[in-house]
Amino acid sequence: MSDAKYSLVVAMLTAGGLVGALSASYVSDRFGRRLALFGTAILMGIGSVIMTFAVNTATLMAGRFVAGLGSGIVTVVVPAYIAECVPKASRGFFGTLNQLAIVVGILVAQGVGMAWSTLAAWRSILAIGIVLAIAQLLLLPFCVDSPRHLASIPGGLNSAKASLLRLRGPPMELVEAEVNEWRNEQMGGGEEDQQTHVATVVESERPKINVVRLLSTAQYRRPLLIILLLQLTQQFSGINAVIFYSTSIMSAVFPESSDLITVYISVVNLLMTIVSAYLMDRVGRRTLFLVSSSMMAVMSILLGWSIEAAGQDKISAAAIIGFVAAFAIGLGPIPFLMIPELVDTPAVSSAGSVGLACNMVSNFVVSAGFLGLRDIIGQDGVFYLFGFILVVMTCLAVYILPETKGRSADEVIRSNWAIHSPQHYQPVRTPPTTTTEV
Template sequence: MAEISDDGVMSGRLLMIACTAALGGFLFGYDSSIINGAVDAVRDGFGLSASGIGFTVSCALLGAMAGAWYAGVCSDRFGRVKTMIIASALLSISALGSGLAFGQLDLILWRFVGGIGVGFASVIAPAYIAEVAPKDERGRLGTMQQMAIVSGIFVALLVSAIVARVAGGAAGTLWMGMEAWRWMFLSELIPAVLYGVLALRLPESPRYLVEKDRISEARDILETIVGVRRARLDSKIAKIRETMKREDSKSFRDLTGGAFFFRPIVWVGILIAVFQQLVGINVIFYYSTTLWQSVGFQESDSFMISVFSSVVNIVATIIAILLIDRLGRKTLLLWGSGLMTVSLGVMALAFNHAVVTADSVSLPAPWGPVALVMANVFIIGFGASWGPVMWVLLGEMFPNKIRGMALGVGGAANWLANFVVSTTFPVLAAIGLDLAYSLYAGFALISFFIVWKMVSETRGMSLEDMVEGKPSGQIPEAERVAGE
C-alpha cells in the first residue's frame, strides 16, 4: 500500500476523477477537429468563398476565447464542477445545431456556441486536476487533459473518415437523407452528453471549498480522495486558507499591477499560451485533409494521413506523461521548441519546391514524403512538450488567489492566437506554404528563448508555494520547509 503523504497520494479513484475531468479535453479536441472532414463539403454545399469558409471554421475559436475568459470567473463563482456541466450543455447544443444548420449564418452561430463550451472545458480541466492532484503526480495527471485532447482529435478524424467512406464522400447522402458532414457534427452529441452526466458525480475542488468556507467538505475530499493524512489536514487547510485570504471580492484588478498592466507571472502565462499556437499546430488538424490533398494525395488518402498523424500525437503525449515529472516542465518545453524549429524549417524548405499550376499544388519527389515525415516529427515535438506542458503550467503556476482568473486570461490568449493562426493560414498558403511554415519555424525558435529566460520549474511544488514572483522552484528550501 502506498504511503499517504502530507500532500496526498495517487489512487485508482483519483486517477478516474482526473480522467473524467479531462473528458472536457476530449470534447475540446473532438469539436476542434470534426470540422476537418466537413470543411470542403460545407464550403461547396453553402457556396462559400475562401474567406467565408475560413471564418466558418475559425469562428468557434472566437467563442472559445470568450468561453476561456469567463470560465475563470464562472469557476470562482459557481465552482469547478458546475462549470464543467455548463460546458457540456453548450457543446451538446452546438452539436445538434451544427448538424441541422440551414446555412452559413446559423452554422456560424452554433459553432460559436460550441466554441464557448470548448473554452470553458479547456480552462476548467487543468485547473480542477491541478487542485485535486498530489504535487508529485500533478504533472502526469495534468497531461490527462492533453491525452484527452489528442484522443478527441483522433476519434473525430476517425469518425469523419468512416462516415465519409460510407457515404462516398463528406458531401454524400447518408441516413435520414442528410449529408455525411451533418452526421459528423451530430456525432459530438454522444461525448458531450456523457461528459455532463459523469461530471455530476465529481467531487468539488477542495481549494474552492476552502475559499467558500465549506471546510468540512474540503476536509473529507482532501482525506478520502486526495489522500492527505488526517493528522495533517488542519495544517493543510490552514495553508490553503492563508494563500487564498483576501479582504475584498475577486476582480480583474487582481491580475494587474505590473509595469505592463498585468503582473509579471500573468504575462508569462499569456506568452506560453500564445506561442503554443503560433507554431502552427492547429493548421495540421484544422486543414490537414485539405492540405494533403493540395500536395497530391486523394481525399481518402489524406483522411487516413490525418488519422495517422493523430495517432502519432497520442504516442507523443504518452511520452510526455512518462517524462513530465522526471525531467520537469521547462526541460520538455526547451526540447520541444528545438525539435519543432528544425521540423518546421525542413517543411518550409520542402514546400519551397512545390509546383503550382492553375488549379493545384504538388510536391515533386522526394519533397512530398519529406514534408509528410517532418509534419509528424513536428507533431511528436509538440505533443511531447508544448501540447500538454502548457496546460499543466497554466493549471499550477499561478497563486491560489488568482488561479481561476489568470488561467482564464491565459486560455483566452491561447484561443485568440489559435484564431489568428487558423484565419491567416489560407491567406499565407495562397502566397506560399513555404512562407507559412517559415513563420511558424521562427515562432518556434522564439519560444525556445522565452522558456529559457522566463519560465521557471514547477515540478514538485505544492500549489500553496506558488507565490507572486516565485512561481517555481526558486523558493528557498528553508522557506518551503517552514511553510509546510
C-alpha cells in the same frame, strides 16, 4: 453553401469559445469547478441539439456559437479542476491526461467524420455531441468539488476536508495533514509552524481575482508574461499551419492513403502525448518545453528547406511527423497544465481565461494569415519564419520559464518564479486573515 458562409460557420465556434473563455473565471469562481462543468455540459448539449436539427445556415451558426461557449469555459475549468484535486507529485501526469483525452477525441471525430460525412448521415455526427453531454451530466454527480477551491472560500474548510477524504480515502489524519500543508504553503511556514498549528487551518478570505484585476495588478505581471509566452509559443509555432499543409505533402509520399493523412498525424500526436504523460512528472515541465520547442524549430526549418529544394517529399514527411511528435511531448499539454502552477487559487480561473483568450486570438491570426503570408514569402519562407519564432521563444523560455514539477504554486510565487526551487530561501510570512480551530 458558399465559401464565405462556410468560413463564418466555422468561425462561430471560435467566437463562442472566446466569449466562454473570458466568462470562465466568473462562472468557475462564482459556482465552483464542478457546477461550472455541469453548465458547460448543458451548453454543449444545447449547441449540439441546435446543430443537429438546423434547417438553415443561421441556425447552424447559432448552434456552433452556443457549443463554443461551453467549450471555452470547459477548456479553462478542467486544467484548474484537475490540478486542485490531484496530489502535487502527480499533477503533470493527470494534467497531460486532459490533453490525451482531447487528442483521442480528435482522432475519434476524424474517424466518425470519414465514415458519416454523407448527405444521409452528417446530422448523426453532430448528434454525438448530445450523447456526450448527457454522459457528462450523468457522470459529474460522482465527481467531488475541488477541495482547494472549497478551502479558499470562507466557511468552506469542512467541505474541503470532506471532498478531499472522498478523493484520498481514509485515514482522516492524512487528509488533515494535506490540508495543513496547504496552510503552510500559503503562510510560508516551516516544520515548526506545522507542528505548533496542526489543528489550525486558514480559511482564505482573499477576494477572487477577476480578469481586470489580474491584468492590472503588479504582482501578476510575471506569471502573466510566462502564461502569454506559453500560449503564444504554442500557436505561433505554426502547428495548425503544419497540419494544414501536411495533407498535400504526405499525399505525394503516400498517394494511396491521401484520405487518411490527417488520421496518421493524429495517431502520431496520440502516441507522443502518451509518452508526454509518462515523462511530465519525471523530466519536468521546463525541460520538456525546451526540448519540444527546440525540436519543433529544427523540424520547421527542415520542412522549409525541403520545400525550397523541391523533390524532397520524404524529408518533408519526416519533418512533419517530427514536428507533430515534438509538439505533443511539450507544447501541446504544457501551456494549460502550468497555469494552476503559476498563480494562487483565487487567480487560477482568471489566468486560464486570459491564457485561452490569447491562445484563440493567436490561433485565428495564424489560421487566417497563413495563406496570405504564403503568397508573399512562399511556403518555404513561412516555415522558416515559424522556425525563427520558435528559436526566439525558446531563448526567452530559458531565462523566464520556471520548473514547477514537485513545487506548489505558493512555493513558485514566493520564490519570485525562480527557474528552479531555491535550496535555502526564507519565505516571506503572510499572516492569515482569519483562522478557524478544527
